[in-house]
Amino acid sequence: MIISPPFLPASGLTSTDASKPDPMMDAVDRFELAHGVYPVAADRTWHCGSHLAPDVHGPVHAIADGEVVAYRVCQHAMDDGNGNAGFVLLRHATETGDGRALTFYSLYMHLLPLAEYHTFGHDGTQLPAFLHKPSGPDTQGKVTPAAKGNGQKVRRKDVLGFLGRYQGVTYMHSEIFMTPGDFEAYFGHTQLGVTSPATATTSDCWGHTCFTIPAGQQFYALPQGTDAHGKLHGIAFKAGYAGTNALPLAVEMYFSKGAKYTNVWSIAADGSRTLLTSAPVEEKDYEYDLYHRATALYEACPSDGYEMLRFGRILSTPATLPEAARATWVQIPYDTGKQGYIDISRAEVKKLSDADFPSFMGWQKISEGNTPFGSDGLCDVDLLKKLVRDAAASEQPTVVKEATEVQKADALSYYVKGHEEVRRALRGFICNAPSEWDSTHNETRFAKLLDEGGFYHGNRKGYEDFLKYLKELQFWDVTGLPAGQKLWFFHPLAFIRHFRKCGWLSKGETVRCIRKTIRDHNREVVPLSKSEVIKRLTEVAERRPANLHLNFQIAARKYGISSSSLRLAHLFGQLTAETGRLEFMVEGGKPEYFDKYEPGHPEGDAVGNTVRGDGVRFKGRGIIQITGRSNYESYGSYRCMTFNNDETSSLISTDPYCTCDASGWYWAQKQRLQLVKDPETHRKKFIPLGKLSINYWADQGADDKAILQVTKCVNPAGLSLEWRSQGFRNAFYELNDEVAQNSDYKPTT
Template identity: 50%
Template sequence: MIISPPFLPTAGLNFVDTKANPPSVDPLMDRVDKYELAHGIYPIAFDRRWHCGVHLMPAMQNEKVHAIADGVVVAYRVCQHAYDGGSGTRDSHAGFVLLRHTTETGDGRTLTFYSLYMHLLDLESYQSVSADAKRLPEFLRMPAPGDDAEVPPAQPGEGRKVSRKDVLGWTGGCQGQWHLHFEIFMTSADFEAYFAQTQLGRTTVNPALGKDCWGHCYFLIPQERAFRALPPGVDSHHMLSGIAFEPLQTGQNAQPLVVEMYFHKGSKYTNVWSMSEDGSRVLLTPKPICEVDYEYDMYARATKLYAACPSDGYELLRFGRILSEPATLTSSSASTSASIDPAIQGNPQSRRVPSQCATWMRAAFEEGKQGYIDINNPEILKLSDADFPFFMGWQKISEGNSPFNADGLCDIDALKRVVKDTTERQTPQDVALKKEYQKEEVLARYVKSNDAVRRQLRGFICEAPGQWDSTHNEERFRRLKEEGEFYHGNEAGYAAFMKLLTSFQFWEKTGLPAGQKLWFFHPLAFIRHFRRCGWLSLREQIQLLPRRSLPDAGALILWEQSENRFTEDHKEANRQWPRNIWMALNDMFLKYGLSNALRKAHFLGQAFKETGALRSAREMGDSNYFRKMYESYTAEDAAYDFDHNYNWIKKLGFLRGRNRAEYIATRPHDIHEKATSNGNVHPGDGARFKGRGLIHLTWRNGYRDYGKFRSRDYTADPNPELLESDAETAADSAGYFWIMRRINAKADNGVTDQDVQNCLRLVGGADGLAERQQFFRYAYFVLSDAPTMPVDGGLQRQVEDV
């Protein structure tokens, strides 16, 4: 899924802190986190009631509010004027948009959630912040019908669609406090459909369910496991199968360990915590262990350490486990179940210790001490961000473990128990306070002044009533009339408050069930977490092919045509395309670490040109063309091409400054040398090993080396054709080529035309630079957080045809 925060500040988009250690992996979210205000704290309001959103205020009031993902409008309200929130002045804004989002996250996992943008600025105030209503979808440009003096009624969305990054409005406020109230929630049915397959709510860790694995990887190491100074089998130079290992230390971990592993710009980062019986953690790595260029070198590492199947080995190095099925690497050595932690006895991998799959990871086993441990050992559980494990702070807050009592009020002592805070911060005077409003002040001080608690609250996933549903109004707010509370003895004031509240609410327009609890997330934590997913839904991929581009790129591609190219297969005289390439692309992106917008866009910029905008997974040409390109080239061929195809051979760089006589004399020798050095030594090898896959793999040696990587034979007929007929092979061969040539090292450098050209040099294509650059720029706009499309007169955004 592609998801962004509701604000896209330029400072966050372009920020790179070269001094940070470790470097920020998501600077935009770091910037937007600073917009969160100290009032309206998630999930506790100032008066101890549920507050299941956050209040965000950008650095500049004229920053636009954007849709966080592609979605369907559920309900909305557009106001012409601000309204009186009770102070006698127009100081509040009732405009809002509620969106429903449905997307995929991998392994057949559909995720449906809602995002709410409340307190959007009224139309009359646009001029004060230099807002341009033309930036809005048409339905948000006119006020809802209703009396100007009061809040106009909300409107049903009627199936309207918005795209990620569409402008929904500008920030208004409530009762003089300028902010956007922002929520993300799920219905109970949607929540169970997705999270039942995760670790959320479990305090005992279980093996990961299915192959869904994305984001950061986690390894749970039981206590008293041996750490080695060097892996077994290293030589006197500390080399194992040609891979160098730095000597570390030996020892054991006194407590269970949680190990976090992730990659960023080619380097591998590892954090380690020791974990106590109550689940609390102590960080053993003040700074993550950094192994520079580990990811860029991972192909070479896999081919040397896992010669029997480097492809499986590559997954072991990236995930700590093999996700592809069936796995090639196996073992014949049994493990002893007596030593396995009871919490992981159900792990099917615990029956055998795969010696071929040994994966020696560098990690801390106590503060200041590091060693190597084989994380492929079945006693070590392997999870990822896809599992929402409790030890990374995720807590399911529902009846039974909630700090909120039956009246919907948060109790400070109950909150401390939930967050396992044993530190006494209350003064004797605080403890002596009895009245409810006095307790509110103590709770507010506790939450606002305690950064550790604020961080833990971000991991709360709460089942609570929605505040925009009027069903529970009297139950939730009647305590405001009690002694010491705001409306004690003021029935008229309370009635005015309830009238204002109900005019603000809109649930009856949503079509969602009334009176039911919802599941709420800290919205910025939700967005930050799912930005690691990397999986693209079909609808998101359809948008990756521009509607209009250069004639030699894609020219005109309608929405339906784009959808067909990602989902359907076809075979013509000179073209073949496999079915469901969109699924295969996602598998390949995950396996080979094309996890962010920059890497994906660089890959797609090359692949779209190689495949003619996803029209053919094989190089076009007849048998004579492939003979001349990849097998044998005669003097007669050279003379004919110089006389009749001069512009073509010049464009492809074959001339190299040679005149006709020189070209005829030397070009045949060039082809012969190139063919024999690349293994094309048999008649028909030119056509047999023509370019295939999303990035055209060529030559017998190219197919042979890919076969060695996968532990399969792609040189014997008809197996070469799998690279064009089978979507998984067509995509995987391109991913293999990408990491084998270390192209990520070039892709990570940036977004310029020169960066695209540097990638092309490693891909080896001889033409189409302008088209590759245009494809890259467009794909990067779709995938990244950039709010506007690059200026290009020949480029048009893909839109769904109505």
């Protein structure tokens, strides 16, 4: 699933703070206005959208590939130029994991009318053709009618319109919602709404790892079994403090630019959380060193151990690593100023990920029986306080009988707008509520306006004129969606930020990362059709196994490649040349071609071939083709399998999991070496260059130098560099947030 915010820069945003891995969303978060806060409006009714006002009066982009459900294009503004009623509603269908289809809708409301494009220097020709003219008659004093989508498709980053205004304020109203059926189909398989989540049992695991530690657990200054030098099986551990945690702990761990970061909260009896880490605790280069740690600490099966270190549990099935050998010692702050080691493999430590939407990470279902909205449809500030854990569950609400509706609205508005921590908590609300664009709910929602103290008290005509105007703005009747039903709403920026961590690509998204490349300078290779790429991803061929797509995604997730669009683009760039755009997973050539890999030949000796026939037996195989007995046996030791004979060596090109995982293994364990002269002996020797794993080199950027360095990890001679570069640039544009293709990207470190 590739998703991005509706406002995008001309070039990629970077951050010098690696603990903040999504600088784009950090920037877009600042665009949210303090009025119209999700999910409560100023009049205490549902407001299941967010008002976004970027600092530039620019284009609004589709957040993901989608299909147009409904839209309205206005020629002129309404309300004497103070309001814009233009909108686009999209339906998105994508994937987030093995068998996990996700369907949701995104709304972009208050888009600029056509007549004002020239005022801001906008070029409307960049919009899809159906948005070039009004969606209906442009009648003075009336809102332009909405139109039903007619199968129009849009791509992520397509321009849907330009930032408009409403009631004189420049902003866009943004919504993301799901129908009840789509919501249950996806979230029915997560732990959303579960009070005490258990360790996840599915392989759907992505984003940040998160887990809970019960109160009263023993933390150690060093892992059990360390020697006098603080080492366990040769791995050094920094000493902490021994002790126990008085309260249960919620822990979030994630990797960014090679480092591991940890946030910890203590959980009070009422469910409220207190952050124990003022800033994420950094363990520098921890991710780059995962392969080294796994091979040292989990001799019984380093591959499973690698997953324990990254995910806190083994995702591969069946698991090979024995239960008794799964100890995974992690340093956790368990009290203010104190951190110690605990074995997170223990059953009492519940392991989950962002894919599970656990309640202890702030996600709440707001529906019948768990809502701050009363039977009158209005939000009560005391009930809201309970849901954001700002008042004890047993505390009695403050009843002020003499308060008017205006006073109640002011009190709620002050509480929400004046407390940043409250607004952060509201971002985790997933609300079952009616749509404000469905006229079915109008009489129920706004009847209070006629009551004493209400805006239209004693003014029935004004109230009816208001409802008439409102119905002109509403558009539910053209969407084809059922009227009168409640939907499931998400804070749009929280939804986008969360699912950006998914890393899983649908087949269609994978196709676009592969199908267009240039083989040699100024010579274009015929682009592959979508059907041809999908065939290569799913169907078996003489030199390619079936079911590559699923296993490619699993390997990219396991080795942290898909955690970054930059890393994933570098992988696509390399497999462009290594596999001929996924056409073959085994090295071709006549038998005599492989003579150079026989023992006694320089190239054969370099890859550890020792027996006649090893040249063919251990030919290049995999997405990143590993070659030679040495690599095959090393990968076998890592997996606790055998790949070093005629019967098993071919598995790396015939078994789809091995084909992809062997390449991920190569990516994770690759150490670049540099030949230098020893100043004392004056002899030449190899020394490590950079950190362990190709992820280190991929993290350096997107310029020509970075592409060359990644290429040399895979092919030391740098062969087919032009093809690899073009494959990278094509994939990087598809994966990142930039609107200009082929621009260089170099992160600030």
